Amino acid sequence: KAGVTQTPRYLIKTRGQQVTLSCSPISGHRSVSWYQQTPGQGLQFLFEYFSETQRNKGNFPGRFSGRQFSNSRSEMNVSTLELGDSALYLCASSLSGGANTGELFFGEGSRLTVL
Amino acid sequence: GQQLNQSPQSMFIQEGEDVSMNCTSSSIFNTWLWYKQEPGEGPVLLIALYKAGELTSNGRLTAQFGITRKDSFLNISASIPSDVGIYFCAGLPPHGSSNTGKLIFGQGTTLQVKP
Numbered sequence: 001k002a003g004v005t006q007t008p009r010y011l012i013k014t015r016g017q018q019v020t021l022s023c024s025p026i027s028g029h030r031s032v033s034w035y036q037q038t039p040g041q042g043l044q045f046l047f048e049y050f051s052e053t054q055r056n057k058g059n060f061p062g063r064f065s066g067r068q069f070s071n072s073r074s075e076m077n078v079s080t081l082e083l084g085d086s087a088l089y090l091c092a093s094s095l096s097g098g099a100n101t102g103e104l105f106f107g108e109g110s111r112l113t114v115l
Numbered sequence: 116g117q118q119l120n121q122s123p124q125s126m127f128i129q130e131g132e133d134v135s136m137n138c139t140s141s142s143i144f145n146t147w148l149w150y151k152q153e154p155g156e157g158p159v160l161l162i163a164l165y166k167a168g169e170l171t172s173n174g175r176l177t178a179q180f181g182i183t184r185k186d187s188f189l190n191i192s193a194s195i196p197s198d199v200g201i202y203f204c205a206g207l208p209p210h211g212s213s214n215t216g217k218l219i220f221g222q223g224t225t226l227q228v229k230p
Contacts (some may be wrong), residue, residue, distance in 0.1 A: 003188070004157070013148065031172035033218075042203075042220055042222045042223060043158075048216070058217060090158075102146045102148045102206075102218050103148070103160055103163055104158075
């Protein structure tokens, strides 16, 4: 059974640009959550999607957005990049609402560097 | 907002030693989980606890859900080199809280094992 797949694994952008990250959940998993991981702040919840609807949202500015497609694949977008957006962005999937059990399956992450 | 205080921040131990780490909060949680993250990977679920007072084992790992619902600990017995990684506690707030549905992570405990 294939795990959670995130693309790209690494990317470098400059301030002001925008970026789109992609996540393919485990087959059959309908919930996808996104987390930002930085050395200073740890793992911070961005948002969760279930059946193409955003079900929960963390405390991030509107520059951070996401969506989920009918096949449960998800994308997140960060516009007008800032240096502080440099981080590892982790996607996690779960069978139903992972938020209900906390049992998440994480991808390897997309490492974003903003110069 | 709700926060989890995880300690110790890092540990450097000899192979064969037992390890103990814990997580505390000023707020109650309905679920406690422990994840492990290895370099270049996303976190992997080790143990999930759903009931106050619950004690659960997974091989050499044992975790407990504190009776007050505000803390949890993880013990690793007879450590081996492959135990190296960052261990995160995570908590799921109860329904009705401001963070309902959002899995909150501790800052992590970095474990290094000397062969």
